[in-house]
Amino acid sequence: MDTVVNKYRLYWSLQIGGWMLYAFIQIVSSFLATVGGVAPRRIIFLLAEAILCLLVSHFFRSFLIRWKWLYFPMPKLIPSVLMAVFVMGIIVYFLRIPVNLLLGRLFDPIIAFDPSQILGQSFFYTILFFLWALFYFIYHYFDRYNKSLKYEASMIEIELNNLKSQLNPHFIFNALNSIRALVDENPSKSKQAINQLSNILRNSLASDKKGLTKFDDELRIVKDYLGLESIRFEERLKTEFDIHPLSYGFLVPPLMIQTLVENGIKHGISKLTKGGMIQVKTYVDNERMKIHIRNTGHLVNGAKRTKTGLGLKNTIQRLKLIYGDEASFRIVNENDNFVLTEIIIPQQITYESINRG
Numbered sequence: 001m002d003t004v005v006n007k008y009r010l011y012w013s014l015q016i017g018g019w020m021l022y023a024f025i026q027i028v029s030s031f032l033a034t035v036g037g038v039a040p041r042r043i044i045f046l047l048a049e050a051i052l053c054l055l056v057s058h059f060f061r062s063f064l065i066r067w068k069w070l071y072f073p074m075p076k077l078i079p080s081v082l083m084a085v086f087v088m089g090i091i092v093y094f095l096r097i098p099v100n101l102l103l104g105r106l107f108d109p110i111i112a113f114d115p116s117q118i119l120g121q122s123f124f125y126t127i128l129f130f131l132w133a134l135f136y137f138i139y140h141y142f143d144r145y146n147k148s149l150k151y152e153a154s155m156i157e158i159e160l161n162n163l164k165s166q167l168n169p170h171f172i173f174n175a176l177n178s179i180r181a182l183v184d185e186n187p188s189k190s191k192q193a194i195n196q197l198s199n200i201l202r203n204s205l206a207s208d209k210k211g212l213t214k215f216d217d218e219l220r221i222v223k224d225y226l227g228l229e230s231i232r233f234e235e236r237l238k239t240e241f242d243i244h245p246l247s248y249g250f251l252v253p254p255l256m257i258q259t260l261v262e263n264g265i266k267h268g269i270s271k272l273t274k275g276g277m278i279q280v281k282t283y284v285d286n287e288r289m290k291i292h293i294r295n296t297g298h299l300v301n302g303a304k305r306t307k308t309g310l311g312l313k314n315t316i317q318r319l320k321l322i323y324g325d326e327a328s329f330r331i332v333n334e335n336d337n338f339v340l341t342e343i344i345i346p347q348q349i350t351y352e353s354i355n356r357g
Contacts, residue, residue: 004325011061015054022128023050041103048099049092053125056088056095057132070140081133089126093118147321172197178231193231196224200258212251212322215289219243222258222280229265236275237265246284250347252291253318260293260341263312268297268339287347297339299331319343 026046030038063084064070069077097112111117175197182190200221219241226239261278269276276296283290312331319327326346334340 015058018132019050019054019057022053023047026050045096045099045103048103049096052092052095052099053128056092057129060084060088060129060133061136064136070137077137081137082130085129085133086122086126088129089122089124090118092125093122147324175228175232178228182231189231193228196227199224200228213254214248215250215252216248218252218254218257219280221255222261225258225261226278233265233269233275236272237269238275238277240277240279240281242279242281244282244284244289247282247289250284250289250345252345253315253322256315256318256343257291257293259315260312260343261295264293264295264297264339264341268295272296289345289347291343291345293341294334294338295341296337298336299333299339315343319345 023046026049027038027043030042030046069080072080100107100112175193179190179193179197182193223241226237230237230239257280261280264278269278277294279292279294281292281294283292316329319329323345328344329342331339331341
């Protein structure tokens with residue numbers, strides 16, 4: 001939240017400071033070009049012009065954010081921006097006319113509607129807004145580039161911790177023991193279990209090469225993991241999935257959901273004599289996906305009975321690095337019997353370079 005507030009303050013500081021600098025330069029130029037000084041109403045007109053430019057450019061910024069122009073490919077972005085700044089130039093030109101009339105006709109309104117005058121003056125404002133847009137896009141380009149560097153610099157440490165928390169030796173040992181017990185009594189099920197373990201290992205080893213993965217692939221790993229754990233827990237582990245159809249259009253950090261499911265089993269179900277249930281449910285609304293992972297168990301004072309594991313810390317850190325303030329994470333007692341882990345992520349990620357590998 002602090003990052004968002006600081007960026008908003010920076011934006012308004014640059015916005016107000018930049019257009020006031022433009023007004024100052026215009027006023028000084030008028031003094032230098034006019035013999036006998038500049039009339040006060042001329043100064044007011046130039047200040048009003050700068051305010052109009054500020055308002056139009058701010059509206060343009062809101063438009064950029066609303067329609068996600070920052071994520072346009074360059075062949076689409078360049079003509080769109082050129083057209084937009086030209087339209088903005090014409091808008092400001094015509095907004096100047098009523099200001100001129102209010103201040104007592106600093107220029108002839110009839111001349112103001114001359115096509116050559118409209119085109120020439122609008123072109124001047126077009127250049128101004130083009131420079132504004134150029135600065136705006138360059139700033140956001142470097143901002144996203146810095147986030148990308150920060151993400152990549154942290155990935156090695158995060159992935160090492162992920163391997164410790166997700167593919168811990170106890171899980172592999174228990175899985176292999178369960179498979180060994182099945183070899184004689186149920187060969188077909190043991191073959192299926194070997195395939196499930198193989199899929200988990202392969203995806204875990206490949207996860208350090210990509211920042212995001214398809215939700216469908218992640219869900220498949222979760223089901224493979226639960227399939228292996230169901231061999232160990234037998235009737236003590238029940239699973240339930242309720243997946244919104246639009247969820248398959250999302251990308252998620254690899255092994256994130258699997259980590260949270262494992263967390264629920266390790267700190268919840270495994271500690272209960274009768275076992276319990278793991279439920280994975282998704283909701284999609286307004287280009288955002290809400291993931292709910294419920295497990296039988298209980299948190300004590302909002303924390304686990306044991307120390308918070310690396311899995312949760314990594315999940316929070318990865319969400320922050322990838323989505324910034326657009327994602328959220330929480331884990332709470334839903335009631336006396338269930339713990340709810342909730343993740344909310346946007347469909348449009350903060351920057352596109354995250355899957356360059």
